[in-house]
Amino acid sequence: MKLIIIGGGIAGLSAAYYASKHLPGAQITLLEAGDRWGGKIATERVPWEGGQFVIEGGPDTFLATKPWGVRLCRELGLEDRLHGTSKGKSGLAPRTYVLHKGRLEPLPDGLAMMLPGKVLPMLQTRLLTWPQKLRMGLDFVLPPSQNDEDETLGAFISRRLGRAAYENLIEPLMSGIYAGDGDQLSLLSTFPYLRDLERQYRSLARGAMTMYRQRVARGKATQGSRSAFLTPTTGLAEIVEALVAHLEGQGVNLRLRAAAQDVTRTAAGWQVRLADGETLTAEALILATPAWVSAALLRGVDADLAAALGRIPYVSTATVTLAYRLGDVPRPLDGYGYVIPRREGRRALACTWTSTKFPHRAPEGYALLRVFIGRAGQHLSLIHI
Numbered sequence: 001m002k003l004i005i006i007g008g009g010i011a012g013l014s015a016a017y018y019a020s021k022h023l024p025g026a027q028i029t030l031l032e033a034g035d036r037w038g039g040k041i042a043t044e045r046v047p048w049e050g051g052q053f054v055i056e057g058g059p060d061t062f063l064a065t066k067p068w069g070v071r072l073c074r075e076l077g078l079e080d081r082l083h084g085t086s087k088g089k090s091g092l093a094p095r096t097y098v099l100h101k102g103r104l105e106p107l108p109d110g111l112a113m114m115l116p117g118k119v120l121p122m123l124q125t126r127l128l129t130w131p132q133k134l135r136m137g138l139d140f141v142l143p144p145s146q147n148d149e150d151e152t153l154g155a156f157i158s159r160r161l162g163r164a165a166y167e168n169l170i171e172p173l174m175s176g177i178y179a180g181d182g183d184q185l186s187l188l189s190t191f192p193y194l195r196d197l198e199r200q201y202r203s204l205a206r207g208a209m210t211m212y213r214q215r216v217a218r219g220k221a222t223q224g225s226r227s228a229f230l231t232p233t234t235g236l237a238e239i240v241e242a243l244v245a246h247l248e249g250q251g252v253n254l255r256l257r258a259a260a261q262d263v264t265r266t267a268a269g270w271q272v273r274l275a276d277g278e279t280l281t282a283e284a285l286i287l288a289t290p291a292w293v294s295a296a297l298l299r300g301v302d303a304d305l306a307a308a309l310g311r312i313p314y315v316s317t318a319t320v321t322l323a324y325r326l327g328d329v330p331r332p333l334d335g336y337g338y339v340i341p342r343r344e345g346r347r348a349l350a351c352t353w354t355s356t357k358f359p360h361r362a363p364e365g366y367a368l369l370r371v372f373i374g375r376a377g378q379h380l381s382l383i384h385i
């Protein structure tokens with residue numbers, strides 16, 4: 001059997017890995033338009049004064065709660081190289097800040113899945129005024145919506161906790177994950193568990209407080225266990241490098257600078273034409289390309305599917321990594337960094353203090369910071385860096 005996979009990011013590489021594992025004897029070809037593997041995973045290792053900076057251009061961790069990433073690392077022999085985020089000197093996870101009216105304010109302690117899981121820190125936070133806190137408290141008495149229709153994340157949180165809680169607390173945290181506009185993002189596609197919490201506990205805060213207590217109890221029972229976010233010692237590229245080495249060993253045909261131009265159906269399967277005119281055929285095809293690329297490739301195969309894929313909006317973002325001598329940084333980097341609510345009107349949406357999160361990613365005596373720029377409604381072409 002011949003299989004062609006288009007796209008050499010983590011999705012295409014893992015598809016090739018599992019195909020080579022489960023389809024013995026299959027002839028597998030992986031096509032990548034660019035001149036390197038990994039797609040959005042882009043790790044640079046910069047030697048410096050006997051140590052090195054590990055700079056992630058794209059993702060820097062994956063969620064431990066989703067088991068497939070850990071399982072893949074285990075199969076590739078990388079499990080012992082996986083690190084969680086640093087707990088800091090106190091043994092407690094360092095705080096995260098929010099830029100609020102130009103100042104860094106700590107996120108209230110006790111957030112559970114973005115929601116307030118403890119009352120006292122919410123009463124003490126300077127991110128909300130007293131009337132805004134009182135509005136949040138209405139969540140305990142407001143009846144849950146019986147409507148099964150989807151709604152936007154912004155509308156849902158504003159309905160339960162008030163608009164200020166959405167703008168000052170939830171929106172910046174959500175932006176750190178999706179870089180999207182919460183007033184457009186579907187609740188059911190992004191955070192479906194929030195609707196479940198509303199239904200189950202008749203209040204988001206009550207649900208979050210229960211989850212927070214369960215998490216603390218679990219944490220006490222499994223002290224020293226792994227963090228929620230994992231990454232190999234010298235960056236996510238380790239997974240890409242291990243996959244490429246494994247696939248080469250399995251005889252998978254790995255082709256860089258091989259952009260698929262179009263795809264057609266044939267009686268025997270599929271025909272893929274490359275940008276240089278070469279044509280390949282296969283019985284099976286996997287597209288692991290961004291939705292707009294898949295839309296263009298499938299236009300002649302299934303117009304409806306291509307149109308649906310073409311409607312998926314994307315946003316351009318950039319990351320800028322900065323390194324300083326620690327002595328030149330004017331404040332202690334006592335946290336994982338800060339998020340910036342949309343209403344602050346800044347070009348950046350977050351700044352991660354990488355050398356606090358992963359101390360081994362900067363040489364001794366240096367700070368490494370990563371700034372995220374660009375989000376929905378604030379495309380890079382519109383902001384002048």
Ligand SMILES: Cc1cc2nc3c(=O)[nH]c(=O)nc-3n(C[C@H](O)[C@H](O)[C@H](O)COP(=O)(O)OP(=O)(O)OC[C@H]3O[C@@H](n4cnc5c(N)ncnc54)[C@H](O)[C@@H]3O)c2cc1C
Binds near residue numbers: 010011039261
């Ligand atoms: C700044 C940033 C930070 C992120 N942080 C995290 C994080 O911490 N944790 C997390 O889990 N996720 C994170 N993400 C999301 C994560 O990076 C992506 O979901 C994931 O890498 C996507 O992988 P993919 O293989 O689906 O797509 P891609 O990585 O986009 O790979 C698609 C590949 O297809 C190739 N291609 C395109 N057109 C063609 C063609 N015509 N022919 C052949 N090849 C083609 C491209 O060159 C590319 O290599 C982050 C994303 C960004 C941008």
